[in-house]
Amino acid sequence: MQLGIDVGGTSIKGAVVDLGTGELAGAIRSEPTPETATPGDVVSAIGRIASAVGWSGPVGVALPGVIDGSLLRHAPNLSGAFEENGALACLRSQEGANAVLINDADAAGLAELTYGCAGLGSDGLTIVLTFGTGIGSALLHNGDLIANSELGGLVGSSGRFEEIASGRAISAEALTPVEWARRAQPFFDELEAMLNPSRWVVGGGLSENFDRFASSLDLSKPISVAHLGMHAGVVGAAVAARRVGDGSGAAVQ
Numbered sequence: 001m002q003l004g005i006d007v008g009g010t011s012i013k014g015a016v017v018d019l020g021t022g023e024l025a026g027a028i029r030s031e032p033t034p035e036t037a038t039p040g041d042v043v044s045a046i047g048r049i050a051s052a053v054g055w056s057g058p059v060g061v062a063l064p065g066v067i068d069g070s071l072l073r074h075a076p077n078l079s080g081a082f083e084e085n086g087a088l089a090c091l092r093s094q095e096g097a098n099a100v101l102i103n104d105a106d107a108a109g110l111a112e113l114t115y116g117c118a119g120l121g122s123d124g125l126t127i128v129l130t131f132g133t134g135i136g137s138a139l140l141h142n143g144d145l146i147a148n149s150e151l152g153g154l155v156g157s158s159g160r161f162e163e164i165a166s167g168r169a170i171s172a173e174a175l176t177p178v179e180w181a182r183r184a185q186p187f188f189d190e191l192e193a194m195l196n197p198s199r200w201v202v203g204g205g206l207s208e209n210f211d212r213f214a215s216s217l218d219l220s221k222p223i224s225v226a227h228l229g230m231h232a233g234v235v236g237a238a239v240a241a242r243r244v245g246d247g248s249g250a251a252v253q
């Protein structure tokens with residue numbers, strides 16, 4: 001068992017995960033992310049979630065930004081204090097809390113690699129894209145996660161794809177699937193030309209009703225919704241914590 005926390009631009013979610021099966025061992029707890037999204041806000045939310053589920057001990061934390069050792073870089077949806085003061089140091093400021101950090105989309109990818117479809121990432125490259133407040137990405141190749149790919153930051157002729165085609169853009173601009181696909185298609189085309197993936201997996205908020213959106217895209221490779229759906233980030237955060245605990249992970253403790 002391991003507590004995994006997924007810190008998103010809109011909500012902070014957490015649950016105890018059964019690492020044997022990848023299933024949640026209890027209800028998922030969720031709180032809205034305060035607009036300030038300071039380390040204090042996030043630490044308090046993690047503390048409330050941990051005590052609600054009766055957890056003490058190390059926590060796996062998925063964050064939206066580049067994880068560089070114990071640091072977080074380029075995290076536009078969180079307070080700048082995370083970058084300035086060191087993300088791990090900020091999280092550890094809570095008495096007794098120890099954390100393992102992973103990028104949120106990488107967490108979703110790691111969860112899919114561990115508990116998703118058999119053979120994922122073994123037949124060439126799988127690109128996992130999470131459509132939420134931003135667009136996150138994870139690259140799965142030969143059974144490994146290639147971390148911190150940040151593909152949502154690519155720029156198309158109408159701007160950064162994560163600004164024009166994210167889950168947030170869909171709700172803020174009430175985009176229909178066809179309107180969304182018109183913006184997202186060049187993103188998929190660019191990635192296909194650059195990386196030649198063999199399949200796509202979609203997670204984040206969009207995974208809930210992705211069929212409506214996927215049918216408006218024109219893709220030559222299969223696309224599916226993350227097996228773990230909206231919970232993939234929480235599950236992957238828990239897996240990251242275990243990987244460090246057993247010495248097989250590269251994240252920090």
Ligand code: BGC
Nearest residue numbers: 064065066105134135136137
């Ligand atoms: C961040 C990524 C993150 C994505 C989804 C982007 O703004 O740069 O690191 O994975 O949002 O949350």
